Amino acid sequence: MANNIYNTIRAALETRLTNTLAGTDIAYENVAFSPTTGTLFVKPTFIPTVTQPATRGLNPQLLYQGVFNVMVNAPEGSGPSLADTTCNTITNAFAATTDVSIVVGADTYIVRIRYAERQQGRIDTPWYSVPINIGWYIYNT
């Protein structure tokens, strides 16, 4: 199962994001996307960082952790409120200590959220972009 765990983690996080932002354009990784000028969209990026044994001994359980970055892109010049509202929705859905579960076959996987941190916004013409970094981890064999 270890070979597929990253697929499962990504699916869990992206599904939570999709359900949270129903109706919002989402530019998934490596999927063709053309933003509509003047319409907010978000761009998630899945970033695994560390895989390490959680215990000593033979065949230990593994700790997987990483970052799920969500870039909120609001139209430039429209003020901060649109991006703020979306950022708040996302950080609430991925608040620290939140469990994000997904069922794969007969197994339920729980991705735990360690933190959800909104960073400083910046102009990336024609967008006002605000990054949110969500720290996640999961124990798995």
Added chain:
Amino acid sequence: MKSTITVNSSFYKKIKGLKVEVLGGVKEKLEDIARTAVSISPVDTGAYVTSFSYAVGAGRPRGKDSSNMPTGASEQGKKDEGYDNLMQDLTRVKSLEDLDNIQLRNGSPHADDVEYGEEWHQDGYFVFAQLRNIYG
């Protein structure tokens, strides 16, 4: 009423010894962070990876502009240079008090572009996001 307590001088020696131990442990962790920072940084001109600083107290953080710098720099050479810069900064840390406010910074003008991508469709390298995740 008044009482006087005398503290054995060996107590202070033990405290001093503990401070040295703790300082050494923290500096080792800062070295780990530095090693990771340069290893996950991209190298094109080398301006970014050589622009890391441990800001200890006053002083301007280093920052190099990649404009007009030749591309295709030696990746390992530039990463070694970036790591050496950070180790040099750490030589300024002499006591635990110096660690009250220490920051890892990257002062290159394009640091944000490296972190998040230059345009919306370009992926960034998320260097600081990864560091925060690993060591935060």
